[in-house]
Structure formats: structure tokens, C-alpha cells
Amino acid sequence: MIYHKVLVVGGGLAGMRAAIAVSEHYTNVALLTKIYPVRSHSGAAQGGINGALCNNPRGLHDSCERHGFDTIKGSDFLADQKASMLLTAEAPKRIRELEHWGCPFDRTEEGKIAQRPFGGAGFPRTCYAADKTGHVILHVLYEQLVKHEIKTYNEWMVTKLVVEDGICRGVIAMELLTGKLHPIMAEAVIFTTGGSGRSYGVTTNARTSTGLGMAIPYMEGIPLKDMEFVQFHPTTLVGSNILMTEGCRGEGGYLKNKLGERFMQKYAPDFMELAPRDIVSRCITTEILEGRGFDNSYVHLDLTHLGAHKIITRLPGIREICINFKGIDPITQPIPIQPGMHYFMGGIDCNIDCATDVPGFYAAGECACVSVHGANRLGGNSLLETVVFGAIAGEKAVKYIEGKKDARKGEKALNSALEQQESKINNLLNNQGKEKMPDITKEMSETMLKKVGVFRKKDELKAALDKIKELIQRYKNLGLLNKNRKCNQELMWALELEGNLLVDETVVAGALVREESRGSHSRTDFPKRDDKNWLKHTVATYSSDGVKLSYKEVDTSIYEPVERKY
Numbered sequence: 001m002i003y004h005k006v007l008v009v010g011g012g013l014a015g016m017r018a019a020i021a022v023s024e025h026y027t028n029v030a031l032l033t034k035i036y037p038v039r040s041h042s043g044a045a046q047g048g049i050n051g052a053l054c055n056n057p058r059g060l061h062d063s064c065e066r067h068g069f070d071t072i073k074g075s076d077f078l079a080d081q082k083a084s085m086l087l088t089a090e091a092p093k094r095i096r097e098l099e100h101w102g103c104p105f106d107r108t109e110e111g112k113i114a115q116r117p118f119g120g121a122g123f124p125r126t127c128y129a130a131d132k133t134g135h136v137i138l139h140v141l142y143e144q145l146v147k148h149e150i151k152t153y154n155e156w157m158v159t160k161l162v163v164e165d166g167i168c169r170g171v172i173a174m175e176l177l178t179g180k181l182h183p184i185m186a187e188a189v190i191f192t193t194g195g196s197g198r199s200y201g202v203t204t205n206a207r208t209s210t211g212l213g214m215a216i217p218y219m220e221g222i223p224l225k226d227m228e229f230v231q232f233h234p235t236t237l238v239g240s241n242i243l244m245t246e247g248c249r250g251e252g253g254y255l256k257n258k259l260g261e262r263f264m265q266k267y268a269p270d271f272m273e274l275a276p277r278d279i280v281s282r283c284i285t286t287e288i289l290e291g292r293g294f295d296n297s298y299v300h301l302d303l304t305h306l307g308a309h310k311i312i313t314r315l316p317g318i319r320e321i322c323i324n325f326k327g328i329d330p331i332t333q334p335i336p337i338q339p340g341m342h343y344f345m346g347g348i349d350c351n352i353d354c355a356t357d358v359p360g361f362y363a364a365g366e367c368a369c370v371s372v373h374g375a376n377r378l379g380g381n382s383l384l385e386t387v388v389f390g391a392i393a394g395e396k397a398v399k400y401i402e403g404k405k406d407a408r409k410g411e412k413a414l415n416s417a418l419e420q421q422e423s424k425i426n427n428l429l430n431n432q433g434k435e436k437m438p439d440i441t442k443e444m445s446e447t448m449l450k451k452v453g454v455f456r457k458k459d460e461l462k463a464a465l466d467k468i469k470e471l472i473q474r475y476k477n478l479g480l481l482n483k484n485r486k487c488n489q490e491l492m493w494a495l496e497l498e499g500n501l502l503v504d505e506t507v508v509a510g511a512l513v514r515e516e517s518r519g520s521h522s523r524t525d526f527p528k529r530d531d532k533n534w535l536k537h538t539v540a541t542y543s544s545d546g547v548k549l550s551y552k553e554v555d556t557s558i559y560e561p562v563e564r565k566y
């Protein structure tokens, strides 16, 4: 049986950073990923990574504390405050580490790492490499992965987590090329499987960002936290919903309605276009709903006043996407944009050490909910979370193993899990069911987008929950066309679809019950934040007859929650 001291699942930024941290202590660490590491969604990140480096002349009085406060205020006070402060305190160290490893950040004239303004931030503190920040960091970490000679299982997909007597023993993974299932024993497993954007269908996220990574531990009884908080990015390109980075507004871009008004003036006079994402998304949606959008569906992101030089040097990727996907050049034409699903604030419930309730099982990056972002994440804080908490997860897993007495246990549990997965996959392949994957996927996407979007209300959420439950039942009757085990993408997508549906159920159930508006969760029937009843984390636990909800305290030990104004 394959054995590793630590197995990291996921090859994005969080996964590679975690594996590097472990490799400083143990050589027997492996990283397993369903796609090649450098193809992970992290590589699509455009705008940048936050840290109070104070390199921008307008950011001289910035500090880690101030960054922490902005993060907590941005979260609408649902973030666990010590966790947010840890995130921001570690930021300068982790960003300089990337720089020392060769990350080609853009520079100021004095040669320091350049920083641009981003939403909800009091100072310009977002470090960037043009509009390809995720891509460069991903490659820098990959070089470190190679340098540390970390064993990788590329194009292997985990289908199950193995927990025996409440302790994590390893995983079952499918080698995608052959379709063969393997049990992998590990003293500690770290999940870094990324976001679940595809559970919404229409999203800025890659096809590979599905709910399966969150659903696997969920099905083993590890809860998901704060799943109703789903970020809609204000500016996605109409048609394809490809992201137009917040960096466009950070560099000075305007949002304009069809009357040519910079409408943010009405809603957030101090921060204007750089108010936090939840607020800007609601403002754009309101403009459209009240008839001031174009074709009742979009507004303009106008960069034309920035000049060709700035656009070509700072936003080359954005320009290329606009030309290739929309046939417009942002140097001379405004970009048609609308809000689009972008990020999950919620995820696998874990603490500030990235540890879950199951000893030996850790989570970091977008799939995890340490709760640094609360009800709304600030742009640039997610890349930061991957490197800060990726490293922490790796270090804590090492510490856990050092204190562990029962090494190389769980062979029986792994073998029986293997048998169970074999029969699950055979059943899926041999099922003669009438349901087709594209139909279920389409109905799921439409439901999530139309009924669980920027604005939410009771009857629509109720209808969405009924629909998702219906789709979960219909999934059991799924008939696949390709019955082969080798390289069967349809099989892979079917497993991912199950994950998407389970994740969606937690999102809708949490949103239906939470009768208040906080951060990204905006209820038209309960428009106010209600700290008395709802200043608490939602905890969603799996049961065979649907999700069960409970609640958990929020750490507000540093700042008193106050009304959020921008």
C-alpha cells in the first residue's frame, strides 16, 4: 500500500506551500492533484496579493494591524478576529519569501515591490505582477516543489477520505489515466482543493473548481462552515463572465451606468469604485434592476481615461481578454461588465491551526474556512491566505505527527474503503438510469444563479432548496455514456457533480435560515444586519437525509462590531 507521512491533496498555491513546509522536516511527503500543479485555478489570479509593506508613498502609514482591521470590517464582523490578525501579521514575511524565491513582482521607481490600491483597503497594499499575479506565484512555488524533490501524483483524483475511530488514516484516489483506484495511507492529510465555483455553473472559476473537495470530508462527518457566504465579483465580462480584475479599478477605472454617471458616488462616496466587493456588486445590480443598466443586464467599466501606456503595462491580460472574447479594446472602448459568482468564503470547518475535528486532517486555502474572511473577502486576501495558511497547515501537520504514537495504522479501514469506492464507481458506470449529466448541471446552475445570487429572499431560497434536493435524488438515476475506466472524464465530472450538489445544499440551507443581511448574504426580506441573533458561524453537517445546521461563536475579542460605512 502506498504510504506517506503527509499527503497534500491539491496542487494550487495552498497545496504547494503546505508541501514545501512539510518537506523542511520530512522527506516522505507527497502532493496529489487531479490536474498538473501549474494548471490550478490559482494561476488565473490577476490583481494581486495584500500585505502592509508600506512601499507605496500613499501607504507609508499602513500597518499589519490596519490591514487586519480592514479585513475584519470587510468581513462584516463575521471573521474570527485573531485569525484575521494572524493572516495580516504574516503577510509581509510570506510576500518577501516569495520575492526571495524569485517572484517577479512589479517594482516602484526605487526598486521596491510596487503596491496598488484595492477594494475596502485603507491604503494601497496589493502587490502585483501586472495582472498575472497568480500565474507568477504559482510558478515560483512549483520551482520550490521541484527543488525540494517533492513526490507528486499528477492527474490523480481523491474520491474519499478514510477516517477510522475518528482519526484520519489516508485517502482513496483514482489514477485518471487508468481509472484504477488506490488506497493511500498517511499519518496526516492536508486538503487544499480550492474553491467550488462550478457548483454555481456560471462563475469566474475554472472548470476544475468543483465542490468535490469540500464534499469529500463533509460526507465523512467533517462540517462545512459559513457556506451561505458566496462572493459575487462586481466586474466580470458580459457573455463569458471572465474576471476583469479589481486592479482595473485599483488603477483608476470608473464604473458608469447608461446615463454616463459614476453611480458609486451615491452609494459609497468615500471609497467610490473601491468599496468592498459585496457592496459594489449590490450597487451594480441595483442600477441594472432600476433601469440604469445597458440592455437590462450590464454597466460599463471605463478605463479609457487611463491612457494606452498604463493599460498596456499594468493590465495587459485584461486588454487581451477583452479583444479576444468581446472584440473591444479597453484603450478606446468601455468594458461591458456584470457581477459574477467568484469565491466561497465558507469551506471545511477548521481552526486557526488549519486543524479540523478529525485528528490528522487539515485544510487550507479556498476549500478551508479558518474564517479570516467572514461574510465578505477583500480582494487580494485570498492569495495571501493560501501562502500563510498553506505554510501553517504544513507546520501543524508535522507537529501532530511528532506527537503521534500509532504510526502506519488503518490498513483495514483503507481496504474496506477501497472496496466501497470500487462498488460506487462500478454502480455509477453500470447504472442504466435515464438522467443526463448536462440536464442536472444546467438546472443546478440556473437555480443557484437566479435564486441564490446577489440578492436573496425566502420564497426563492425555499424553491432553490427544493430543487437542489430534487436534483440530489435524480442524480441517483444518472446514466453515463462512457462506461470505460480509462481517462473517463465523464466519470470524473459525475463524481464532481455529486460534490457540487451537496455543497449547494449547504449554501441554500444556510442562506434560507439566516434571516439577516451581512456581507455577501443580502436578504431583501431582512435588509439589516442582526448581531443580536446572527453574529454566529453556520455549521453544516452531513446526514443521509439532508444537511443539518448548527451554530458556533465568532471571535470578536479585538474589535467591537460596528456598522460598516465606506
Ligand SMILES: Cc1cc2nc3c(=O)[nH]c(=O)nc-3n(C[C@H](O)[C@H](O)[C@H](O)COP(=O)(O)OP(=O)(O)OC[C@H]3O[C@@H](n4cnc5c(N)ncnc54)[C@H](O)[C@@H]3O)c2cc1C
Pocket: 009, 010, 011, 012, 013, 014, 015, 032, 033, 034, 035, 036, 037, 040, 041, 042, 043, 044, 045, 046, 047, 048, 049, 050, 133, 134, 156, 157, 158, 159, 192, 193, 194, 195, 204, 205, 206, 208, 209, 212, 213, 243, 245, 342, 343, 364, 365, 366, 367, 379, 380, 381, 382, 383, 384, 386
Ligand atoms: C479568475 C480568478 C482571479 C482571482 N484573482 C485573485 C487575486 O488577484 N487575488 C486574490 O487574492 N485572489 C484571487 N482569486 C482567488 C484565489 O486565486 C483563489 O482563492 C486561490 O488561488 C485558491 O488557491 P488554492 O490553492 O486554495 O486552490 P486552487 O488553486 O484552486 O487549487 C486547487 C487544487 O486542488 C486540486 N484538486 C481539487 N480537487 C481534487 C481532488 N478531489 N483530488 C485531487 N486534487 C484535487 C486541483 O487539481 C488543484 O491543483 C482569484 C480567483 C479567480 C477564479
